[in-house]
Amino acid sequence: MPNLNEINTILKDILxxxxxxxxxxxxxxxALPEFDSMAVVGVITxxxxxxxxDIADDDIDATIFETVGSILEYVNKRNL
Incomplete structure (x- = not known):
């Protein structure tokens, strides 16, 4: 299962x-000025x-990107 370090590495690379x-x-x-719409697209990719x-457009919801933990939770649900 993905972990916090893996998500942080992705965020570090994109942001x-x-x-x-x-x-x-x-x-x-x-909360982070760097986390704009282009960053969201980069994180999704x-x-x-x-x-x-694959993340379908219909699956994309702002709540996924509220916190680092919400991204991790989304990814872990997808990888079950």
């Missing part, structure tokens, strides 16, 4: 910021490539 202090409760949308699943 080009230090994510070493990110926890599951770290807020993303609305990276999640698909890293974990081997």
């Amino acid at each position: 080009e910021i230090d994510t070493s202090s990110f926890t599951e409760s770290t807020e993303l949308i609305g 990276a999640l698909e490539e890293s974990f081997g699943f």
Whole structure:
């Protein structure tokens, strides 16, 4: 199962910021200026490539990107 470090690595690569202090409760949308619409697209693409699943447009919901933990939870549900 994917873990916090894997999600943080993806976020570090896409956002080009230090994510070493990110926890599951770290807020993303609305809290980080770097986490804009282009970053969301980049994260979606990276999640698909890293974990081997496709994310349908209908599945995309802002709640997935509220926190690092919400991304991790989404990915873990997809990988069951």
